Amino acid sequence: MTKFSELNLDPKVLKAVEAAGYETPTPIQEGAIPPALEGRDVLGIAQTGTGKTASFTLPMITMLSKGRARARMPRSLVLAPTRELAAQVAENFDIYSKNTKLTKALLIGGVSFKEQDALIDRGVDVLIATPGRLLDHFERGKLLLTGVQIMVVDEADRMLDMGFIPDIERIFQLTPFTRQTLFFSATMAPEIERITNTFLSNPAKIEVARAATTSETITQALVYHTPRRKDYTAKDKRAILRSIIEQEGEACTNAIIFCNRKTEVDIVAKSLKKHGLNAEPIHGDLEQSHRMRVLGGFREGEIRFLCASDVAARGLDIPNVSHVFNFDVPGHAEDYVHRIGRTGRAGREGKAFTIATPLDDRQIKAVEDLVKLTIPRVDNPWTPPAGRTKADKTDKSDAGGKTADKGGKAATAEGRAAAGKPDKSDKSAERGKSRSGGNKVLGMGDHLPTFIAKSFEERMAS
Numbered sequence: 182m183t184k185f186s187e188l189n190l191d192p193k194v195l196k197a198v199e200a201a202g203y204e205t206p207t208p209i210q211e212g213a214i215p216p217a218l219e220g221r222d223v224l225g226i227a228q229t230g231t232g233k234t235a236s237f238t239l240p241m242i243t244m245l246s247k248g249r250a251r252a253r254m255p256r257s258l259v260l261a262p263t264r265e266l267a268a269q270v271a272e273n274f275d276i277y278s279k280n281t282k283l284t285k286a287l288l289i290g291g292v293s294f295k296e297q298d299a300l301i302d303r304g305v306d307v308l309i310a311t312p313g314r315l316l317d318h319f320e321r322g323k324l325l326l327t328g329v330q331i332m333v334v335d336e337a338d339r340m341l342d343m344g345f346i347p348d349i350e351r352i353f354q355l356t357p358f359t360r361q362t363l364f365f366s367a368t369m370a371p372e373i374e375r376i377t378n379t380f381l382s383n384p385a386k387i388e389v390a391r392a393a394t395t396s397e398t399i400t401q402a403l404v405y406h407t408p409r410r411k412d413y414t415a416k417d418k419r420a421i422l423r424s425i426i427e428q429e430g431e432a433c434t435n436a437i438i439f440c441n442r443k444t445e446v447d448i449v450a451k452s453l454k455k456h457g458l459n460a461e462p463i464h465g466d467l468e469q470s471h472r473m474r475v476l477g478g479f480r481e482g483e484i485r486f487l488c489a490s491d492v493a494a495r496g497l498d499i500p501n502v503s504h505v506f507n508f509d510v511p512g513h514a515e516d517y518v519h520r521i522g523r524t525g526r527a528g529r530e531g532k533a534f535t536i537a538t539p540l541d542d543r544q545i546k547a548v549e550d551l552v553k554l555t556i557p558r559v560d561n562p563w564t565p566p567a568g569r570t571k572a573d574k575t576d577k578s579d580a581g582g583k584t585a586d587k588g589g590k591a592a593t594a595e596g597r598a599a600a601g602k603p604d605k606s607d608k609s610a611e612r613g614k615s616r617s618g619g620n621k622v623l624g625m626g627d628h629l630p631t632f633i634a635k636s637f638e639e640r641m642a643s
């Protein structure tokens with residue numbers, strides 16, 4: 182097995198790697214570091230969690246240790262698709278370069294131009310940026326890219342998803358063609374292939390653990406639920422989520438809950454909070470400073486549940502996540518792998534639950550085809566409240582009905598209350614009147630049909 186000491190890295194870098202507690206290089210590091218140090222272009226096909234950040238940061242620091250930065254002319258450039266990812270690369274850079282005098286600047290949106298200008302003016306060895314913000318600085322005439330010797334493109338497939346490819350092409354053209362390029366992508370979509378054919382020169386290609394591989398340390402489970410009514414879907418799923426959390430108990434130390442839409446991210450976080458659970462949302466519409474605060478809180482263990490969209494969570498390095506919940510089945514099958522890859526890292530145990538309804542059948546099949554396994558179906562721990570609609574009384578044959586017995590037994594009174602299910606000991610709760618919690622519908626007096634009261638209450642609760 183290769184050791185870090187055999188990779189020709191600067192002794193100062195080796196010291197920092199040792200201090201970080203890394204014993205052996207990961208496959209992407211073993212494959213990418215030697216050609217990078219030889220000055221070759223590198224095409225790394227690797228997803229996050231494989232150690233790819235160090236695979237470009239360590240050789241960069243080694244190569245940049247000779248020479249000095251000039252004002253407004255960074256010597257190297259790292260492009261990342263999101264602010265969080267860029268900030269994370271910057272953090273990694275700080276860890277690995279702590280024994281050197283190299284300087285860096287982070288150019289991301291949501292931070293004042295003035296501060297960033299001052300750093301660039303002083304001269305930086307490493308500039309870490311999101312593409313849009315970099316071009317903003319360039320257009321303001323504050324930045325020259327003609328001194329860039331090494332350019333890194335990280336998470337190129339996500340850049341593609343986010344529509345950044347034209348920006349990337351433009352940035353490539355603003356840097357000297359003699360530059361060295363280190364290019365990373367989890368997948369090789371045709372558009373990515375075109376870019377690498379155009380801008381990389383005879384790259385060393387390193388492919389590790391394909392995106393379709395899910396870690397063996399992750400226990401996967403799928404909770405299948407057929408809502409009584411289509412418009413109950415989201416509400417039911419929130420109740421199921423709470424029931425799973427309750428069922429997992431203390432084993433669920435912290436979790437990322439993935440939703441497909443930003444609005445859903447907000448609703449789920451709000452709903453969990455309302456039920457006394459410590460949750461915060463994170464998505465692209467939130468202020469940068471707010472996102473960083475939430476992320477910090479989650480890392481520190483002050484926040485137990487992080488409700489996230491794919492874009493916001495992609496590539497975030499959060500160690501020790503015990504659980505991942507797919508509140509929604511992801512639209513792109515590959516995102517399933519990325520999402521559940523947030524748990525079970527570095528050999529630790531992790532659990533990934535996916536909540537699915539019949540509307541997700543096609544997408545579940547796409548995920549299962551990709552990961553080449555059938556996600557084990559587990560009992561639905563949540564029992565839908567009885568008597569909500571006519572269908573509730575008659576339809577006992579669906580997934581919810583089938584598993585109701587087991588789940589009903591397992592659920593505590595608190596769980597039932599949280600799920601909006603009346604405790605059986607409270608007979609009056611069966612009546613719509615008391616369920617509505619005093620929310621009367623004008624003109625209906627006490628004769629409020631149960632299902633109206635229930636759905637009204639549900640709307641209030643969400």
Ligand code: AMP
Binds near residue numbers: 206207210228235
């Ligand atoms: P990345 O894929 O760059 O996001 O890295 C994922 C995680 O692996 C980060 O927490 C790194 O600190 C950690 N890591 C990177 N390289 C190694 C290594 N050689 N040994 C152990 N952990 C590592």
